[in-house]
Amino acid sequence: MNEKFSKIGFILAVAGSAVGLGNAWKFPTLVGQNGGSAFIVLYLLLTFLVSFVIFLGEIAIGKISEKDAVGAFESLAPKNKNLWKFAGFCIIGAILIFSFYSVIMGWILKYVVTSIYFLPNSMKESEEIFNSLLTKDLGTSIFYFTIAVLMSFYVVSKGVKSGIERLNIWMMPALFIFLIIMLIYSMNMNGFLDSAKFMLMPDFTKLNKDSILSALGLAFFTLSLGVGTIITYAASLPNKTNLLTSSLSIVFINILIGIMMGLIVFTFIFEYGGNPAQEGPGLVFISLITLFSKLGFIGNLFAAMFFISLLFAALTSAVSMIEPSALFLINNYKFSRKKALKFIFVFVYIMGILCILSYQSVTSNSLTFFGKSFFDCLDYLTSNLMMPITGIIVAIFVGFVMKKQSLYALFGLYMGRKLFLIWYFLLRFIAPVAVVIIMVNQLFFS
Numbered sequence: 001m002n003e004k005f006s007k008i009g010f011i012l013a014v015a016g017s018a019v020g021l022g023n024a025w026k027f028p029t030l031v032g033q034n035g036g037s038a039f040i041v042l043y044l045l046l047t048f049l050v051s052f053v054i055f056l057g058e059i060a061i062g063k064i065s066e067k068d069a070v071g072a073f074e075s076l077a078p079k080n081k082n083l084w085k086f087a088g089f090c091i092i093g094a095i096l097i098f099s100f101y102s103v104i105m106g107w108i109l110k111y112v113v114t115s116i117y118f119l120p121n122s123m124k125e126s127e128e129i130f131n132s133l134l135t136k137d138l139g140t141s142i143f144y145f146t147i148a149v150l151m152s153f154y155v156v157s158k159g160v161k162s163g164i165e166r167l168n169i170w171m172m173p174a175l176f177i178f179l180i181i182m183l184i185y186s187m188n189m190n191g192f193l194d195s196a197k198f199m200l201m202p203d204f205t206k207l208n209k210d211s212i213l214s215a216l217g218l219a220f221f222t223l224s225l226g227v228g229t230i231i232t233y234a235a236s237l238p239n240k241t242n243l244l245t246s247s248l249s250i251v252f253i254n255i256l257i258g259i260m261m262g263l264i265v266f267t268f269i270f271e272y273g274g275n276p277a278q279e280g281p282g283l284v285f286i287s288l289i290t291l292f293s294k295l296g297f298i299g300n301l302f303a304a305m306f307f308i309s310l311l312f313a314a315l316t317s318a319v320s321m322i323e324p325s326a327l328f329l330i331n332n333y334k335f336s337r338k339k340a341l342k343f344i345f346v347f348v349y350i351m352g353i354l355c356i357l358s359y360q361s362v363t364s365n366s367l368t369f370f371g372k373s374f375f376d377c378l379d380y381l382t383s384n385l386m387m388p389i390t391g392i393i394v395a396i397f398v399g400f401v402m403k404k405q406s407l408y409a410l411f412g413l414y415m416g417r418k419l420f421l422i423w424y425f426l427l428r429f430i431a432p433v434a435v436v437i438i439m440v441n442q443l444f445f446s
């Protein structure tokens with residue numbers, strides 16, 4: 001028998017997995033580039049028509065089987081069990097994401113520590129500091145990365161209930177409170193109005209064909225689909241949980257935190273004339289931190305609070321990347337939790353170090369493949385190949401292989417027949433086609 005989450009523990013743990021670095025910079029950047037709320041409308045539409053549909057599919061696989069991802073596919077497939085079992089190995093994707101995600105967590109940790117006493121006051125200085133961390137300071141990078149990895153493993157070593165649930169149950173509300181404090185502070189700045197306009201005023205002319213695909217990709221990434229995480233957490237879902245309202249709350253929290261993050265980040269960008277088009281890590285590690293320095297001492301507190309929030313968001317996602325493989329090793333090889341984690345640790349530690357080395361100038365050449373650093377290769381491999389392929393397999397498996405009655409027995413109570421049939425239709429015919437389209441586009445046209 002698996003350990004079970006409490007009801008609120010489940011919601012917060014899955015929301016914790018979903019809310020992560022994707023919300024901190026992917027979401028605001030894409031919203032900014034694609035016409036503000038026009039993009040949000042599109043994103044919501046695709047979230048409900050595609051990602052949410054697959055999300056419920058993963059919940060069904062996990063809850064009905066109550067097994068780890070590999071065991072779940074194996075036990076639910078009526079025939080060809082050995083073949084379906086392979087779909088469960090998507091959990092490797094979670095470990096690969098963890099390998100580079102924990103490197104970013106290391107950067108965040110370093111920024112939490114240094115921003116208390118020092119903030120760069122020009123973009124140039126800020127850029128130099130960030131670049132030197134990535135390309136020269138091997139010792140510092142490894143040091144903070146190691147702490148980030150140890151923290152994540154420590155939480156998972158305590159198990160689902162006293163580790164993962166306990167972490168999320170205080171860290172998610174704390175994250176939310178920090179964001180509220182920062183948001184209130186931002187509201188008093190002139191940049192807030194511009195930020196709100198930038199994020200919330202729809203400009204449908206800015207939408208293009210790429211917007212649809214980015215929205216779909218984001219909707220997929222941000223719900224942590226396609227790597228066995230949702231399947232694994234759903235295996236510890238307490239009975240009699242209202243699956244519809246809990247899943248909707250998770251999606252709602254995820255969107256809300258993305259919007260709050262965006263409003264805060266862009267208030268500073270507009271207030272101090274930063275560059276809103278700057279993407280990815282540069283947005284926070286280079287631009288934002290310089291802008292905080294303009295506030296004097298309060299800026300240091302603000303910066304520390306901001307990076308702690310990022311750390312919380314990332315840590316609650318990180319633990320959800322380790323648990324799927326841990327549960328698999330525990331169930332299949334009868335490993336103790338400690339032993340399972342030791343195995344996973346060795347693997348991710350090596351992969352993480354390779355990610356770090358692939359940015360260091362001395363070693364970057366030998367760790368570049370097809371013109372991409374090892375770090376970027378892992379990101380590409382997981383986001384563009386492994387996650388969408390598993391998404392398609394989940395849709396087909398739940399839609400065509402699993403029994404419709406058992407799905408109805410699970411969801412019917414909360415959804416009613418009509419909504420269930422709509423979901424079932426979307427799952428079988430719309431979701432897989434949509435994902436194939438994103439994938440083909442990402443692989444061949446971008």
Ligand code: TRP
Pocket residue numbers: 017018019020021022023094097221222223224225227229317318320321
């Ligand atoms: N949802 C996370 C974010 O927004 C990232 C993520 C993608 C993830 N796939 C995952 C997290 C799998 C946990 C497990 O940052």
